Amino acid sequence: MAHQEQAGRPGQGEGAGEGEERRHGLSSGLTLTTAAFLFLLLRLFAVSGYQWHTAFAVLHTLDLDDSIGIVLGTVLADSVVAAVLLVVLLPAFLFRVLGGFMLAARMREEGKLDRDARIDLAGIGMLAIAVAGMTAYVLSFGTWWLPLASVLVVAVMVGFGVLTRGAQGQVGEASRWAGRHVMGLVLGASVLAMLVSAAVVRTPWMPLERVELQGHEQPLRGYVLEAEPGFLKFLTEKDREFLIIRDEDVKSREEVLEH
The missing domain is CATH 2.30.30 (SH3 type barrels.)
Known part of the structure; x- marks a missing residue:
């Protein structure tokens, strides 16, 4: 009986781990769904000048198929907001991709399973979109200083990482925590940036x-x-x-x- 109980415990642990993973996935899905709903709500009020009755009227012109157009229209509608997002998000996505490659290399050195070292396809895709957006912006408006501003942001981020690498106490713990959670931080910063843009960009998603x-x-x-x-x-x-x-x-x- 004791042997059977001990044999059953790993299975119970695995089941608990799988259940926790499912709950984490469900929580992440709900968080992104909430952020998407909040984004659309903020866009609705922003383009309506935060007038309740106007927002109600505009709501009836929308369709679920318009969601992609609303998101892209938010970025493209205001050149100033688009420039700020490109300058900040391009380095952030770059660090996310590089951090993923460094993590995968470290896992291979430690002999961990290949399934643990996944390629960050989402990060690579977001980086490619940011590079394409930067290229289009520079060619459209002739703002050749914009890539230089992104390089400056990269330099600041690298310098901050170097300065805090050997830090002690709470600063050191915070910097090491940020290094371990860089992907989540980049995603959170991206979501926050899009929500702020949704709230302040008054230009609708059409010309x-x-x-x-x-x-x-x-x-x-x-x-x-x-x-x-x-x-x-x-x-x-x-x-x-x-x-x-x-x-x-x-x-x-x-x-x-x-x-």
Whole structure:
């Protein structure tokens, strides 16, 4: 009986470990889902000028299929916010990928199983997106100083790591903890940066337009949220007034290239 109890204990431990892993995965999934919901909610209020009734009207122009466009539109809509995100996130993703390679090399040296040394495909993908975004931004706006700013951020991060490597006490413990959790910290910083952008970027996820109307001397400037046969759902640029305009009242529509 004692032998059977001892033999059963590893299985119980493995089951507990698997259960804990499942709970951790569920918790991470719920956290990301909550962040995604908060992001969309903040975007809805930001583009509505934090006006409750306008946000309610804009909500009815959205579809679940618009989620990707809303996320990308948040980054592309405001050139200043996009520049700040690129300068900060590019080095962060770079450190995440390099940290993953260094961790995998250390595990191989220690003789651990290959399954423990996984390639960080998500980090590599995010780094590639950041590099592509940086390239597009520089070519579009001629801001050749932007990569230099990212290099400066890298230098600051490396310098901070060197200074804190031999630190003692709470500073040393904090720096070593950050080194062990660099991937999670990068992901958290990325989520926080996107939430802040969602809250402060007032430009919607569609281009600014100039719409001339019948019987109006001055054209309207704003955003066409939805174009259905017979009418347009329009959000004005300054006052964030939600309008429904009939097609027969529209003389012309012209995109305004401002970011």
